[in-house]
Amino acid sequence: MYLIDSIRESVSNFKIKDSTLIANAHFNIGELFRYSHKGDSAYYHYHQAQKIFKIQNEDYKLAKTLYGLAVILKNEKDLTASELVSIQAISILEDLKQTNEVRETKAFLFNNLGLVFSELEQYKESIEYSKQAISLKETLKGDYSLSIYNSKNNLARSYKMAGQYELALQYYTELLEDRELIKTKPDTYALILDNYAHTLYLSKQFNELPDLYFKALHIADSVNPKGYNSILINQHLAEFYKDKKNIDLAKYYATEAKNISAQYHNDQLLSSLLLLSEIETGDKAVNYLHSYIKLSDSLQKNERELRNKFARIQYETEQIERENVQIAKERMWLFVISVSLIITSFLLYLVITQRNKNRQLQLIQKQQEANEEIYNLMLSQNEKIEEARALEKKRISQELHDGVLGRLFGTRLSLDSLNFNNTPEAVQTRSQYIDELKNIEQDIRKVSHELNTDFVSGAGFIDIIKTFVETQTIIYKLDYKLDHDSVINWDELPNKTKIHIYRIVQESLHNIHKHANATRVDISFTLKNNVICLTIEDDGSGFDNTKSKAGIGLKNIKSRINDINGTLEFKSEINKGTQLIIEAPIT
Template identity: 70%
Template structure:
């Protein structure tokens, strides 16, 4: 700890003015804290070193620092974070020439990835990374047997957890038969021996058990004062004796494992509590089950707390703040550019839309002018017909008045002269003739007067509608009925309104023929409160008004009725026909 304080003091006193020296100092402090199992402090200094190395573009140093961070994240169960950091480090090393140091750290990082995926229980990926680590370690300069054996032990453990006991036993035999573990690393040898024995247990080969477990336990107890490595051996012994239904021995080793694990309050204690909940019975088993759940929740909260602390460390550095400022500026420019693009696109859309609208308005205007011209021609033609009718009526009236009435008047005078006779029968007969002639005279005068009077004003428009209906219904094979209110003075109605009504009737008939499969259409004109009410109904197939999409015909009808400030309503039912109701004010 004095070395750590000395290095920190050097950093705080700004004795290392050179950026690389400062970064190296932070890295060294991080390394010392990592091996002292002070994860959050190590993470802080690694993170400081990483930022300076990145500014200096020291990719190898960055990768080494990231490896240290990844190991801490793995130890604190931030497995996803450790995986991401490891991949980032591997990517940086991939950009460098394959030196011995680059190869060494690649091997270390692959081994860490193997540990991460083993804890994630993704054993295929774990095995793949361990093999990559072993291959790289074999290529390193010098004697690397120890680090190779470490990866082989990890590989064998992944095979064991994956249920591939044959391969696991093969690697454990290689390790146990080598001199490295037997002579120089007795503690590791005891753990390998225990794992070998446990693999035999899992593969149901009990011949050498529990002898191998006891051998591993004796070695572990002989070289370690605190007995930490014996926790898992005692757990395996408890598991074995519980399987053999030797409850007394099982409880003995389970409690022994728990007593040692309580000094560390970690996953080993969690496993001991779970084991006791399986070995014990009744309330005791329930008690250990509750303790297991409580400790598991506590460890998870602690892991989350550490991960959150790591996140805070990253965001509390000045380098991150500067990076955030740079990103904010980029985002601001991106936002400005996006706004400019959106506004430009909107303006372009408005220009295009307005042009299309102008074209549409010009087309509508031209269509209206054409309609006006057509209707005026129709009215002119109808006026010529009406003028001919009026002349013919006047001729007939004059002929009736000057011819027939003159003759009848002379006859009446002759009969009056015969009235001199005093014969009662003659007088009576003559009187009857005279009265009858008077009646005829009155009737003829009435007819003459009516013939000389013009038709109801505006009847020409109804004639146009009737002529159109007669022509179209024959073509469409429809029966029709037309009713109209004589109180409507069509001369007071603007040509624009009459044209639109005519076109709406035309469009409606076309829709009936095209879609309705109708045989009869009824049309009526009524006047209500100075509003012309046109009702068109058919006996066709009908449709769902809410579901059908508005076609061009319906859009045109709506457009026309809007032009004359009217209203349109369409009601329809399946197999019950369709009714179109239009209301158009006269003024």
């Protein structure tokens, strides 16, 4: 029982995921209970193993489990159920590869069917199944001699019970001729010898009786004194002496059979009580008969209760299984609903996030459009200012040229006319005034010429760039250097090109602040072959050109360069900064 308790405890410790181990444990416990003649406990564990093996499609193990159930049902006199379970197991084995193990189990099932039909007194079917069991066992690899002896003994018994005594004696004789049997399995030999003697008795061949009975009883008692085989032998001796009218010996052996059977099996106790009721007379016979009837009723009641218990075990197990199935379905639906909610929430999150991103991008786009509009207004205002400055310079130039210079020229002519006064003082004075007027005239002409020259033309864009760079580098805490070629005529560039250059500088400074961890930036504008070259270089952390993925800022820069038919080149190394080189054609 300790071993059974240990295995049962191990079952409770197994995880559900290891179903095969659980089924094997149930099967092993069922086997132990079967050999311990605890039918209800064996039935429960066999039934548990059967369900799991069926789910796991373990057909061979399922068939072996059904064999155990069939034996239990036969032992508990539920013969019809035992027959059905045995046939079910054989049907499963028929579809499997016919290995030695499969054929062995099939042979045991045929043997069980032989015993079932023998109990049902359907001896023709019993003989047929016993023959099939023997035929299969004789083909098995290994030592199955004892199992074959048992099957032949069962076959001979069926022949005996069917009244075919010659065939029964033929099989018994064949078994008894094996002299190794009495050495290896004396208890089996004693049982066969008793059946042989009983067949002789039934066929009215009394020459060797009762000596064969005594020999069988002696062998049985030498192996297991007062054992189960002794019950049958004592019963047969009682029948023999009853038939011979030796009532005292008949009573003696019948009483021995009753006393021994009281310790073992109720069926044999029932047979012993019936035999004593037939041997005894008067009140004793009546008492034995009453005991027989009472025991018979009790056995029938126990058999019904046991069958009901089997049915209840099966019903409760199936009910638990149905509940488990329902729980599994509920869990599955809960899982499906949970997953659906999670997926729906995730999709909703993606939609909301994408909408926010779209709104943010739209806002950025609108900001860019507003910045471009502001910049265009700045350029337009700057052009208007420059135009007003030019007009004002032209007006002043014209005013100086046409007004002041004209009057001065007239004054100079007047002074020249007074030059006819030839006194030395007058001549000297006039000459001084005339020279002074000439000087004034030259100065005014020079101013007029300088005012009429547009020497600041195109300087507005660089001023905007310089102001922006100064502002941003202060915010970003960067040192900067801004160089530009004075020969670049920014007025020749379309506003679109200047806007893109302005935005590229803006985006570059933003990226340097955000990603480069730089302390200084150098910006230069040069003119080469009618192409403006913009170089932006920082002393930041740099990056690997071959591995880094372009962000939105870099993509925007590339898009702007493509829009003005320019080129873009990056030079960067880890911890050595980054250099951005842009070439934009003027036309």
